[in-house]
Amino acid sequence: xxxxxxxxxxxxxxxxxxxxxxxxxxxxxxxxxxxxxxxxxxxxxxxxx
Numbered sequence: 001x002x003x004x005x006x007x008x009x010x011x012x013x014x015x016x017x018x019x020x021x022x023x024x025x026x027x028x029x030x031x032x033x034x035x036x037x038x039x040x041x042x043x044x045x046x047x048x049x
Contacts, residue, residue: 014044 017040027034 010044013040017041017044 017037020040021028021037024034024037
């Protein structure tokens with residue numbers, strides 16, 4: 001049950017991250033170091049349970 005909830009949570013966070021990345025496109029033209037975006041990517045692609 002916990003894996004299902006975690007999977008659903010990651011699915012919604014991933015979709016919100018795409019929208020967040022689109023909003024940050026002008027920022028990415030200036031710099032590639034955005035701490036909030038890095039934290040979200042670490043959460044999504046961290047394989048630790």
